[in-house]
Amino acid sequence: MIDCDVHNDWTSAEVLLPYLDANFRDYLKRGEIPGPRGSFPHAHRPWLHPEGFKRTDIVAANDAPPGSDYELMREHLLDRYDVEYAILLGEEAIEVSTLGNPHYASALARAYNDWMIETWLLLDSRFKGSIVVAPQDPTGAAEEIRRVGAHPDIVQVLVSSGSYRPYGDPVYHPIWEAAAEMDLPFAAHLGGQGGLNYNPIGGGPTTFFWETHALLCETGMAHVASLIAHGVFEKWPNLTFVLIECGVAWLPGVLWRLDADYKALRKETPWLKKLPSEYAREHIRMTTQPLEQPKDRQHLWNVLEAIDGKNTLLFSTDYPHWDFDDPTQVHIPPE
Amino acid sequence: MIDCDVHNDWTSAEVLLPYLDANFRDYLKRGEIPGPRGSFPHAHRPWLHPEGFKRTDIVAANDAPPGSDYELMREHLLDRYDVEYAILLGEEAIEVSTLGNPHYASALARAYNDWMIETWLLLDSRFKGSIVVAPQDPTGAAEEIRRVGAHPDIVQVLVSSGSYRPYGDPVYHPIWEAAAEMDLPFAAHLGGQGGLNYNPIGGGPTTFFWETHALLCETGMAHVASLIAHGVFEKWPNLTFVLIECGVAWLPGVLWRLDADYKALRKETPWLKKLPSEYAREHIRMTTQPLEQPKDRQHLWNVLEAIDGKNTLLFSTDYPHWDFDDPTQVHIPPE
Numbered sequence: 001m002i003d004c005d006v007h008n009d010w011t012s013a014e015v016l017l018p019y020l021d022a023n024f025r026d027y028l029k030r031g032e033i034p035g036p037r038g039s040f041p042h043a044h045r046p047w048l049h050p051e052g053f054k055r056t057d058i059v060a061a062n063d064a065p066p067g068s069d070y071e072l073m074r075e076h077l078l079d080r081y082d083v084e085y086a087i088l089l090g091e092e093a094i095e096v097s098t099l100g101n102p103h104y105a106s107a108l109a110r111a112y113n114d115w116m117i118e119t120w121l122l123l124d125s126r127f128k129g130s131i132v133v134a135p136q137d138p139t140g141a142a143e144e145i146r147r148v149g150a151h152p153d154i155v156q157v158l159v160s161s162g163s164y165r166p167y168g169d170p171v172y173h174p175i176w177e178a179a180a181e182m183d184l185p186f187a188a189h190l191g192g193q194g195g196l197n198y199n200p201i202g203g204g205p206t207t208f209f210w211e212t213h214a215l216l217c218e219t220g221m222a223h224v225a226s227l228i229a230h231g232v233f234e235k236w237p238n239l240t241f242v243l244i245e246c247g248v249a250w251l252p253g254v255l256w257r258l259d260a261d262y263k264a265l266r267k268e269t270p271w272l273k274k275l276p277s278e279y280a281r282e283h284i285r286m287t288t289q290p291l292e293q294p295k296d297r298q299h300l301w302n303v304l305e306a307i308d309g310k311n312t313l314l315f316s317t318d319y320p321h322w323d324f325d326d327p328t329q330v331h332i333p334p335e
Numbered sequence: 336m337i338d339c340d341v342h343n344d345w346t347s348a349e350v351l352l353p354y355l356d357a358n359f360r361d362y363l364k365r366g367e368i369p370g371p372r373g374s375f376p377h378a379h380r381p382w383l384h385p386e387g388f389k390r391t392d393i394v395a396a397n398d399a400p401p402g403s404d405y406e407l408m409r410e411h412l413l414d415r416y417d418v419e420y421a422i423l424l425g426e427e428a429i430e431v432s433t434l435g436n437p438h439y440a441s442a443l444a445r446a447y448n449d450w451m452i453e454t455w456l457l458l459d460s461r462f463k464g465s466i467v468v469a470p471q472d473p474t475g476a477a478e479e480i481r482r483v484g485a486h487p488d489i490v491q492v493l494v495s496s497g498s499y500r501p502y503g504d505p506v507y508h509p510i511w512e513a514a515a516e517m518d519l520p521f522a523a524h525l526g527g528q529g530g531l532n533y534n535p536i537g538g539g540p541t542t543f544f545w546e547t548h549a550l551l552c553e554t555g556m557a558h559v560a561s562l563i564a565h566g567v568f569e570k571w572p573n574l575t576f577v578l579i580e581c582g583v584a585w586l587p588g589v590l591w592r593l594d595a596d597y598k599a600l601r602k603e604t605p606w607l608k609k610l611p612s613e614y615a616r617e618h619i620r621m622t623t624q625p626l627e628q629p630k631d632r633q634h635l636w637n638v639l640e641a642i643d644g645k646n647t648l649l650f651s652t653d654y655p656h657w658d659f660d661d662p663t664q665v666h667i668p669p670e
Contacts, residue, residue: 050600050602050603162538163538163539164539165538165539165540166536166541166542166546167538168542169542198537198538199533200537201501201533201537201553201556201557202533202534202535202536202550202553202554202556202557203496203497203498203500203501203502203553203554203555203556203558203561204498204499204500204501204532204533204557205500205533206560206561207501207503207561207564207565208564208600208603209600209603210564210596210597210599210600210601210603210604211561211563211564211593213592213596214560214592214596215556215560215589217588218537218538218556218557219538221537221538221550221553222536222537222538222539222541223538225541225546225549225550226538226542226546228546229543229545230542247588247592248588249587249588249592250585250589252584252629252634252638253582253583253584253585253588253627253638254549254550254585256584256627256629256635257548257549257625258545258546258549259628259630260625260627260628261545261548261549262545264657264658265385265386265543265544265545265548267385268543269543269545290592290595292592292595293591293594293595294591294641295594296641299591299637299640299641302638302641303587305634306629306634306637322599323599
């Protein structure tokens, strides 16, 4: 069992200081938002989570954040559920996408990657790492992918699903080119709301976390359509896009609509050679948590059948977050 | 057979001049965008429709816009398909929602409503009308609903699905109150992108019409969640929300997620007394066109079963638009 969504946190963003470009150290240490969270402006959105994002039963020593304690993670997750590999995504690192300053954003991403490689990946042979990049700095992101992408325990490139443009846009193609060159999947995880990025909900700012959480698939929907439409998978046929924590039940409807509209409007995208649903089947993967929970499980299983879930879903727990999926309780078809 | 999405157009926005508040006539006639489209800034979005929005086989006299010619509409739609009632939505009128000037937006909406009532509704007893309001002017919108809502042929209040906030937000409650008082459903139709309103796609501005059209459900998703979360249907139990031209296949997934998250996070919305899916089943209706078209029709029929489509879907053609659904070709279960 491979867990594709595990959050390794830091005790404080100041752990990044030794890894950060010297000219930015002062910015992280004394600038706005010093301390544990650091320059990762996670909270610039209209709502606040009424429970907090972390599981409250995970209490690390010295009140360190859940996810920062390897021993607890081993006990709660790796050993308890016999995890073969756990893919680490960091906690706040993807929030660099919200910063208007692309230089600082890329510097923070580099510092996080080096810290993660030199600390977390050495702790346990079951850990695999994700390279965090700042998508608003496509050249810098591509350089970073080439700089550390050959590390044997790095398994993907990671950004937030919140974005300034949907990720198929040519502005991001340097990133795709580098990922293809290093043969790494490109993953987007829920986050990156506010700051530089567009509102993640189409109808405007939302009020409640509850309401918002049900709609956070909207960024993922945009990326799926955009990546297919811009021909990213024609240009780089070895690329895989992994959508993390965005649910799955919306995918069939989007693909049905893309397929039908493509038949009528293909002149907009003459570089495509297959139906959108065929690109999706070959190049797009989605993690399970938080998997939709209809009253009648057959309704979800119908969805999984429509997207060939057996071959397109990746298992994930989202440890140590509040909506963690216990691997023994996931409601997917037994086979 | 009742067609819930028919677009009656004008030959030119200047038909509204006699109905417009005197102090705004000059603005419509000589201001920016004079002529056929008038002050309805429909085109302020990042993409252009590569085919145009209208059916090219509908050629009205003197090159008037398709939809502006009643005789053609009677021939092509009302008589051909034996339509019992056709609900008129206008063409550009809902675009008033994009204007930053709420006074002018409401004045244009009033002028459209009077023009529609005094011309279109008199043409055919099969026509039913929608009151267009400017949602960014909640007080003015409520006044307009009370001013013309009692007309026997007015059947709903209408806004664009593109919005500044999702429609459950209390800023809009004067509109809901007036609609409930007049016992009129509140409908949102695709449109209102740009200007005052938020980008309708969560991941940022899109490139192609094709890609965008597959994602335009995103505003509808936000309204459904917002209306339920803010307790609009508890406050006004006689209200119905009609979502027009936003598709249906995304609804089950959103409701499953809302139900599951509500169980965990209900403290955010203590005024709710039922599961979100129960409010949806009682108060939300969706039009068919453009109904999703999976290769395997059973996949869509599974969706319709999950949302009790037999009791929640409204038939629509979208005459005279390019993606018109021929009533004899709609792929819904025969029963």
